[in-house]
Amino acid sequence: MSFEHRPVLLAPTVDALVNPSFGQKKNKGKREALVEAVNARENGVFVDGTFGRGGHSRALLERLGPHARLVVFDKDPQAIEVARALAASDSRVSVVHDGFATIAAALSELKIERIDGAMFDLGVSSPQIDDAQRGFSFMRDGPLDMRMDTTRGLTVAQWLAQASVDDMREVIASYGEERFAFQIAKTIAARCAERTIDTTLELAELVASVVRTREKGQHPATRTFQALRIYINRELEELAVALASTLDLLAPAGRVAVISFHSLEDRMVKQCIAAAANPAAAFARMPLRESEMPQPIVKSLGRVLADDDEVARNPRSRSAVLRVAERTDTPMPEAGAEGFVTALNPLAHNDVTASGRGRRGRKGH
Ligand SMILES: C[S@@+](CC[C@H](N)C(=O)[O-])C[C@H]1O[C@@H](n2cnc3c(N)ncnc32)[C@H](O)[C@@H]1O
Numbered sequence: 001m002s003f004e005h006r007p008v009l010l011a012p013t014v015d016a017l018v019n020p021s022f023g024q025k026k027n028k029g030k031r032e033a034l035v036e037a038v039n040a041r042e043n044g045v046f047v048d049g050t051f052g053r054g055g056h057s058r059a060l061l062e063r064l065g066p067h068a069r070l071v072v073f074d075k076d077p078q079a080i081e082v083a084r085a086l087a088a089s090d091s092r093v094s095v096v097h098d099g100f101a102t103i104a105a106a107l108s109e110l111k112i113e114r115i116d117g118a119m120f121d122l123g124v125s126s127p128q129i130d131d132a133q134r135g136f137s138f139m140r141d142g143p144l145d146m147r148m149d150t151t152r153g154l155t156v157a158q159w160l161a162q163a164s165v166d167d168m169r170e171v172i173a174s175y176g177e178e179r180f181a182f183q184i185a186k187t188i189a190a191r192c193a194e195r196t197i198d199t200t201l202e203l204a205e206l207v208a209s210v211v212r213t214r215e216k217g218q219h220p221a222t223r224t225f226q227a228l229r230i231y232i233n234r235e236l237e238e239l240a241v242a243l244a245s246t247l248d249l250l251a252p253a254g255r256v257a258v259i260s261f262h263s264l265e266d267r268m269v270k271q272c273i274a275a276a277a278n279p280a281a282a283f284a285r286m287p288l289r290e291s292e293m294p295q296p297i298v299k300s301l302g303r304v305l306a307d308d309d310e311v312a313r314n315p316r317s318r319s320a321v322l323r324v325a326e327r328t329d330t331p332m333p334e335a336g337a338e339g340f341v342t343a344l345n346p347l348a349h350n351d352v353t354a355s356g357r358g359r360r361g362r363k364g365h
Pocket of ligand 1: 005006007008049050051052053054055056057073074075076079098099100101121122123124125126148235238239
């Protein structure tokens with residue numbers, strides 16, 4: 001069976017990367033400067049961190065010149081198959097089957113030192129949600145997997161079978177912002193003590209049995225599934241690394257465009273851009289002279305939401321937020337961009353990691 005993905009905020013995302021006047025209140029530059037900037041971008045080096053089915057990549061390629069390069073990443077082997085087919089017919093495309101957190105190492109291997117733009121359309125694709133066999137959906141019965149990269153790492157079923165109540169509670173509370181996290185964790189642990197939870201519907205029903213107050217229009221397992229998916233795929237950890245690496249890699253006037261679908265992601269993107277756009281804020285209480293204050297690394301080019309038409313055509317776009325920033329020509333501080341994203345992941349302070357080892361050890365130890 002084939003599953004389709006309808007790209008969200010397609011036109012503004014591509015525009016954000018290639019249109020010099022995107023997000024500018026008015027075009028201050030001269031006409032010639034603008035044309036030069038457009039030409040430079042058209043044959044620049046770009047990254048699509050989340051290829052999916054390539055909707056954004058294809059639209060970007062249509063706007064790029066013959067000498068441009070586009071490096072695409074995805075964790076998902078099915079997405080990579082589609083990406084490789086595209087690369088076979090378009091020599092501008094290079095494919096990396098890995099998490100976008102590896103962007104710095106992957107580009108270095110491709111001998112790319114600077115990029116002109118990068119886009120990240122975060123989260124899961126429709127094919128991943130719609131295919132019951134991938135185990136992402138609480139509406140369709142399938143194996144409890146939820147890995148984007150099915151070639152490595154633990155499935156959710158495997159992690160739950162060995163996690164402690166504390167680790168489960170922490171993941172469900174932090175990544176699902178779920179009020180009933182402790183009750184859910186206790187119930188899951190009690191079931192796992194009898195037998196493993198192998199299917200999505202079994203988990204969804206178990207969660208529904210303890211989440212007593214239902215949010216309007218939302219399945220009671222929504223928050224728990226979101227939390228487990230974010231955790232098992234290390235989504236926020238990877239995002240923090242990718243944002244910092246992208247800022248390090250962007251050439252002056254290069255752009256980064258990120259589409260988020262929930263508040264944890266969007267908060268991280270927003271705070272990273274704000275910190276890089278105003279690094280002096282961190283030194284506000286220090287007795288520094290104006291000339292000693294750190295200068296902006298990026299300029300925010302704003303936020304775009306889907307309009308009513310898009311939401312009507314594609315309900316997935318309802319929660320989407322696109323944020324765009326442009327690199328300034330201020331040299332990066334020696335410490336790199338990491339400081340702009342540290343401490344933005346709610347679980348970054350401890351080591352409940354997707355490797356399966358929790359802070360307080362394994363269940364029963
Ligand atoms: C929302 S979809 C992208 C859809 C794409 N823009 C399109 O138009 O077809 C997200 C994709 O990013 C991938 N993905 C999510 N997080 C990733 C990460 N950290 N590294 C690499 N790929 C990731 C998922 O496997 C999925 O295929």
